[in-house]
Amino acid sequence: MTVTTEILKKTPLHALHLELGGKMVPFAGYDMPVQYPAGILKEHLHTRAQAGLFDVSHMGQAFLSGADPSKALESLTPADIAGIPEGAQRYGLLLNDRGGIKDDFMTTRLAGESALYLVVNAAMKDSDFAYIGERLRGKAELAPAPERALLALQGPAAVDVLERHSPGIGKLSFMQAVRATVAGAPAIVSRTGYTGEDGFEISLDGKDAERVARALLGEAEVLPIGLGARDSLRLEAGLCLCGHDIDESTDPVEASLVWSIGKRRKSEGGFAGAGLVLERLAQGASRKRVGIRPDGRAPAREGTDIAVNGQVVGKITSGGFGPSLNGPLAMGTVQSEFSKVGTKLELLVRGKALAAEVVPMPFVPNRYKRPV
């Protein structure tokens, strides 16, 4: 008998998750709550109705410093990093030399600071940090910040809740960030998230995390939310899960993430895989990521074949049930000729062809607090 023991890492909120009755599962090397006693459906709906608190401390945080960290980082991403205004953040793709997507990440330029603040995905952080550190050697210095925790407070009530613990924070607009004090703890607060709702991400020292989390959970509007609802919320919001919807075999055009390529970068190039990506951009990709709605009630899961007239034309990359949509939903990659909204597809689930259709994303309208 073989016993494989994986030593799981713990976030600074691990004890709190157990106290709250979190059902713990291994995720990206961490012991994380997939749900609390309320369950995924209620947690999902509560986040859209009021506010949910997520522990996303497993994600990778780092600071990139040097003479010109923006210019250095632009060698690995097609995002317009140099153009990020002070106090703002931007979504970007970290590319390999073949233009494949290694990860997606956020870059923040805090006011008055020369170093950039980065947040990358948990499953990819060691690999990302090694790649960035190696490739930018001599040009910029990457300092991972494993001592930091990251909380996400998401939902329509998030702003009112956070105002009570960080007065004035509501002045931030979507994709703006600031150093602020939250419940007495120094933090980097950004008006962002991965649920499609208005909300905030709060980066703070791990030693302050539990106290701040308890303060936020003490508010009547806030419930703790696990990874299960985080996944159904992001899927309804049409947001990619790296390693599933996008990976190193997918380029930004196939991923339908061309919007994340800066205008200047399209003309200048100068990023890993630029030749291939720009050529793909000019000629079009042979396959594309699309939103899919099955007609019936049966969910189609990741890996399900997508067919048209009995011919397989793609694969589901994320699929499940959308509690707010009250029905099944999926994302998948299909040959480009079948990527138009309204295209009828068949999903091959347990030997049956389920009728489905290409739909626009997000599945549920997002409610970001954009500047007026």
Add this chain to the structure above:
Amino acid sequence: MSETRFTDQHEWVRLDGSDATVGITKFAAEALGDVVFVELPEAGRKVGAGAEAAVVESVKAASEVYSPVSGEVSESNAALEAAPAKVNDDPEGEGWFFKLKGVNAADFAKLMTADAYAEFVKGL
């Protein structure tokens, strides 16, 4: 007089003469979480003991439901199609999956009693 027995795959089966009703246990329903979809067998389908007979999906994942005993499907619980949450609310009652006729009593005798299943679950 009916008796209910259990499988190590967390199905329950209630036998009434040669008719049986099958569902998933409270333990299984709690482990799955919120059920959002069930796929049930058609009446008239013959199933063997241990054969895949239905599918239950929660927000997170899909799981197979195996028939604990062999027999012919006489009825499926159509109410679950509109209200799959019944599986969580009352797994061993209103949340039943399907009924069988012509059940093999020898299959039934091999299954765990309620006490044996309770012990089994404790050990998991």
